[in-house]
Amino acid sequence: MHPTSKPLGLVTLALAAALCAPAAARELRLTTTMARNFIGGAYIVIYLVDAEGRYKSTLQMRGTTPRYYSQLRHWYRATDVAGADRAAEADGKTAASVRRGDIIELSLDLADELFDSGNVVRIDSTLYEGRDYATDVAVPLLNGSAGVVFDGRGYVKSLKIDL
Amino acid sequence: MQRRLHSGPGVAASLLLVALAVSGALLAVLPAHDRAQVSVPARGAVNVAQLAEQVAARYPGAEQITRKPSGRVVVDYAVDGDPASVSIDPLTAEPLARYRPSELATRLGDFHRAFLMGDAALGRGLAGFGALLLGWVALTGFWVLVIRMGGLRMLRAPVRGTMLQRLHVLLSRATFAALLLLALTGAYMSGAFFGLLPSGMEAQPDYPDALNGGPPAPLGDLAALQSVDLRDLRKLVFPFEGDPNEPYELRTRLGAGYLDQASGAVVSWLPHSATRRVFETVVMLHTGQGLWWLALLTGAAAAGVPLLAFSGVVLWWRRRRARPRIRRNVTLADADTVILVGSEGNSTWGFAYSLQNALSAAGHFVHVAEMNKLSAAHCGDRHMFILTATYGDGAAPATARRFLDLLPKLQARPERGVTVLGFGDREFGHFCYFAVEVEAALIAKGWPIFSPLETINRESAQEFARWGDEIAPLLGHELRLVHIAETPRRSPFVLISREDYGAEVGAPSSIMRFGPPTDARRGWWQRLTGRASLPYFEAGDLIGIVPPGSTMPRYYSIGSAIEDGFIEFSVREHANGVCSRYLHGLQPGDRISAFLRPNPEFRLDAGRNPVIMVGAGCGVGPLAGFIRANKARRPMRLYFGARDPESDFLYRREMMEWLAEGRLGALITAFSRAGDRARLPDRIRDDAEILRRMLAAGAQVMVVGGREMAAEVRAVIDDLVAPTGLSVVKLRAEGRYVEDIY
Numbered sequence: 001m002h003p004t005s006k007p008l009g010l011v012t013l014a015l016a017a018a019l020c021a022p023a024a025a026r027e028l029r030l031t032t033t034m035a036r037n038f039i040g041g042a043y044i045v046i047y048l049v050d051a052e053g054r055y056k057s058t059l060q061m062r063g064t065t066p067r068y069y070s071q072l073r074h075w076y077r078a079t080d081v082a083g084a085d086r087a088a089e090a091d092g093k094t095a096a097s098v099r100r101g102d103i104i105e106l107s108l109d110l111a112d113e114l115f116d117s118g119n120v121v122r123i124d125s126t127l128y129e130g131r132d133y134a135t136d137v138a139v140p141l142l143n144g145s146a147g148v149v150f151d152g153r154g155y156v157k158s159l160k161i162d163l
Numbered sequence: 164m165q166r167r168l169h170s171g172p173g174v175a176a177s178l179l180l181v182a183l184a185v186s187g188a189l190l191a192v193l194p195a196h197d198r199a200q201v202s203v204p205a206r207g208a209v210n211v212a213q214l215a216e217q218v219a220a221r222y223p224g225a226e227q228i229t230r231k232p233s234g235r236v237v238v239d240y241a242v243d244g245d246p247a248s249v250s251i252d253p254l255t256a257e258p259l260a261r262y263r264p265s266e267l268a269t270r271l272g273d274f275h276r277a278f279l280m281g282d283a284a285l286g287r288g289l290a291g292f293g294a295l296l297l298g299w300v301a302l303t304g305f306w307v308l309v310i311r312m313g314g315l316r317m318l319r320a321p322v323r324g325t326m327l328q329r330l331h332v333l334l335s336r337a338t339f340a341a342l343l344l345l346a347l348t349g350a351y352m353s354g355a356f357f358g359l360l361p362s363g364m365e366a367q368p369d370y371p372d373a374l375n376g377g378p379p380a381p382l383g384d385l386a387a388l389q390s391v392d393l394r395d396l397r398k399l400v401f402p403f404e405g406d407p408n409e410p411y412e413l414r415t416r417l418g419a420g421y422l423d424q425a426s427g428a429v430v431s432w433l434p435h436s437a438t439r440r441v442f443e444t445v446v447m448l449h450t451g452q453g454l455w456w457l458a459l460l461t462g463a464a465a466a467g468v469p470l471l472a473f474s475g476v477v478l479w480w481r482r483r484r485a486r487p488r489i490r491r492n493v494t495l496a497d498a499d500t501v502i503l504v505g506s507e508g509n510s511t512w513g514f515a516y517s518l519q520n521a522l523s524a525a526g527h528f529v530h531v532a533e534m535n536k537l538s539a540a541h542c543g544d545r546h547m548f549i550l551t552a553t554y555g556d557g558a559a560p561a562t563a564r565r566f567l568d569l570l571p572k573l574q575a576r577p578e579r580g581v582t583v584l585g586f587g588d589r590e591f592g593h594f595c596y597f598a599v600e601v602e603a604a605l606i607a608k609g610w611p612i613f614s615p616l617e618t619i620n621r622e623s624a625q626e627f628a629r630w631g632d633e634i635a636p637l638l639g640h641e642l643r644l645v646h647i648a649e650t651p652r653r654s655p656f657v658l659i660s661r662e663d664y665g666a667e668v669g670a671p672s673s674i675m676r677f678g679p680p681t682d683a684r685r686g687w688w689q690r691l692t693g694r695a696s697l698p699y700f701e702a703g704d705l706i707g708i709v710p711p712g713s714t715m716p717r718y719y720s721i722g723s724a725i726e727d728g729f730i731e732f733s734v735r736e737h738a739n740g741v742c743s744r745y746l747h748g749l750q751p752g753d754r755i756s757a758f759l760r761p762n763p764e765f766r767l768d769a770g771r772n773p774v775i776m777v778g779a780g781c782g783v784g785p786l787a788g789f790i791r792a793n794k795a796r797r798p799m800r801l802y803f804g805a806r807d808p809e810s811d812f813l814y815r816r817e818m819m820e821w822l823a824e825g826r827l828g829a830l831i832t833a834f835s836r837a838g839d840r841a842r843l844p845d846r847i848r849d850d851a852e853i854l855r856r857m858l859a860a861g862a863q864v865m866v867v868g869g870r871e872m873a874a875e876v877r878a879v880i881d882d883l884v885a886p887t888g889l890s891v892v893k894l895r896a897e898g899r900y901v902e903d904i905y
Binding site: 066076 | 227245266273281282283365369403
């Protein structure tokens with residue numbers, strides 16, 4: 001399988017290296033639809049945490065100014081582990097901020113063991129001068145989640161996973 | 164050169180600056196608007212613990228309490244999973260209204276910050292560039308203004324110039340400080356966005372490693388919250404979904420950190436760095452959030468930018484159009500003929516172009532330039548033609564001022580010879596004086612003259628053509644000079660009334676009043692201001708009339724202003740004067756075709772300083788206009804000379820009225836053929852003491868008259884003020900001695 005975007009291929013490699021196991025990878029497609037309840041550019045970060053909420057990796061950061069990263073509160077807090085370098089976490093996975101109604105499609109390869117082991121895909125969102133929604137939407141990484149639309153509570157309208 | 168540094172970027176970026184300024188001015192209203200809707204309790208009235216307790220009680224799903232810079236307190240909470248935001252009363256936590264940021268305000272902000280491009284570098288970069296440009300334009304404008312006014316101390320002096328020039332200068336003086344502040348703060352914010360300048364905003368408190376985990380203490384008891392006054396609060400974030408293992412997040416004016424739910428202790432705290440406080444001040448100064456009165460002031464200044472840009476562009480465009488457009492000019496290297504032009508009012512350029520056309524048609528390669536640009540490159544193996552007018556009393560016209568200084572330093576000369584053609588008017592003395600001076604200097608320098616000096620009287624096209632025929636054989640070919648004079652666009656005016664004086668004493672004069680034709684349509688602006696459908700003019704401006712049978716306009720000084728609704732001027736009939744005879748032949752109801760020309764040098768000082776006026780005969784015309792408009796009753800002293808009070812005492816009735824009303828302070832007359840047969844200079848000399856005192860008090864002197872009279876008056880006043888250390892030259896330099904010589 002080959003990844004649809006080069007930087008995400010690096011993600012795959014990084015993950016594989018981090019997990020220290022030559023694992024089979026499965027393709028994951030995420031479709032994020034933004035709501036229409038805001039104006040301007042919203043910052044969102046799509047990331048992976050384990051069952052206890054511990055940070056695993058960042059899948060994509062939408063928003064280019066680091067100053068507002070602290071408003072993505074749960075991601076910010078989760079990445080505040082000793083030794084974690086936020087800039088490196090978001091490096092190569094950053095794109096422009098999102099506007100109302102945008103549909104963001106993300107395709108990447110994740111190692112097999114990440115699936116069905118309690119990991120959760122979460123999205124935090126915030127606006128420059130608006131309200132922030134830590135954990136706007138959370139979707140467990142299970143086979144049963146495939147094709148199901150999960151509603152967000154803030155600026156994200158919905159998130160759908162396809163395996 | 165300095166002006167180009169200011170107008171170049173200003174004109175090029177005018178649209179960008181106007182867009183930023185207008186959006187900024189609109190945004191500037193919001194802080195005041197916000198503040199008006201909010202009640203801010205005094206310091207010490209409410210602390211965060213009290214507020215948080217009330218909020219937690221009233222809004223069970225509360226997520227955050229935010230205090231905006233305007234003082235508005237907003238609670239974000241969720242009802243059955245649906246997010247809601249409400250604006251609350253800080254004392255009671257009662258909901259006041261649903262909170263939603265204004266869509267217009269958000270879009271305006273988006274536009275102002277990044278031209279609706281969100282965070283794109285292009286949009287933000289443009290805005291930042293605009294801020295830098297505004298600062299540059301403001302500073303260079305200040306520099307140009309200092310030079311124009313004659314020094315820093317003269318900066319507050321009254322401004323002279325046309326209406327548009329005055330508008331531009333006055334507006335920029337009023338808005339300079341605020342615009343510079345906006346530009347610098349805006350540029351700083353932009354620099355911080357791009358990481359070029361420190362903002363201190365990235366530093367965040369460390370998330371606590373371990374928390375107590377016990378049952379949460381009641382909010383009202385938390386000492387850390389009790390010690391924070393409401394006015395210092397920025398944000399209080401409740402633990403997510405009530406999780407006891409999560410801390411409160413507290414952000415205040417002084418720093419940010421986390422509080423343990425159970426013990427209420429501050430487990431992590433990062434005070435705001437000095438850099439951050441500086442940055443936040445910069446933002447506050449720029450946006451006015453939290454300083455609503457400053458926002459209104461800077462917003463008002465920003466609202467002046469479109470007018471500044473408009474006037475600046477128009478002034479630049481007019482300057483550019485007035486520059487001699489040397490059309491189809493051959494480069495100097497390729498030219499075999501050079502024409503140098505000395506012109507004050509651009510009419511001589513027209514003749515130069517006609518000559519250029521004729522020579523080009525005959526196969527020459529002609530280069531046309533100002534006389535001021537004389538250099539060795541203009542010499543060489545070529546013919547040179549020098550066409551020049553004379554300014555005033557025999558001085559060099561504007562584009563020839565440096566010629567006589569440049570000439571002696573030149574080593575080269577035009578080998579095929581030079582000829583001088585002078586333009587003038589025989590009615591004035593010293594006919595073509597400057598042209599004569601130039602030829603004398605050329606002969607002294609030893610330049611070959613291939614044709615002696617010729618003169619053209621009154622811009623006569625026939626004399627010009629005759630000159631062409633005369634020099635044609637010297638060039639070896641025909642030279643048909645066809646010159647068509649360009650005159651400004653003219654409008655029709657109708658004679659309303661005329662008052663005749665002086666017929667008995669041989670000085671027939673008439674005060675003529677012209678108005679717009681009765682069928683003239685009034686523009687909407689004129690209807691709005693209640694004015695007649697006349698172009699804008701003030702007392703002291705000139706009306707240019709081209710009499711039938713002539714191509715050259717004659718100018719008369721206007722003695723009324725647009726508010727009066729008519730154009731009034733005085734004309735003395737001369738036996739040989741084509742225009743004066745034409746005007747004297749008019750009857751009320753007749754039409755003429757004329758144009759108006761501003762005369763910004765001949766104006767009263769703005770202010771209340773006294774004015775000393777000297778006028779003889781028809782010269783009193785513009786002075787009467789100033790007196791008539793003297794609503795402020797500033798002291799005016801008029802010296803009026805004529806022949807006989809019974810015959811040519813112009814404005815006699817009006818002057819008595821003006822004396823009674825106080826518009827005219829004192830009237831001293833000198834009649835040369837009646838009474839004590841006095842003359843004006845004598846009367847002035849008699850009042851030496853009074854005039855010295857007036858001049859010491861900052862008086863301005865205005866003289867209208869013929870050349871000899873003006874010279875006499877100048878001499879008398881020079882003598883008069885000599886003891887006080889002043890002189891006419893010094894007064895002139897300060898703009899306190901203005902003359903209108905005809």
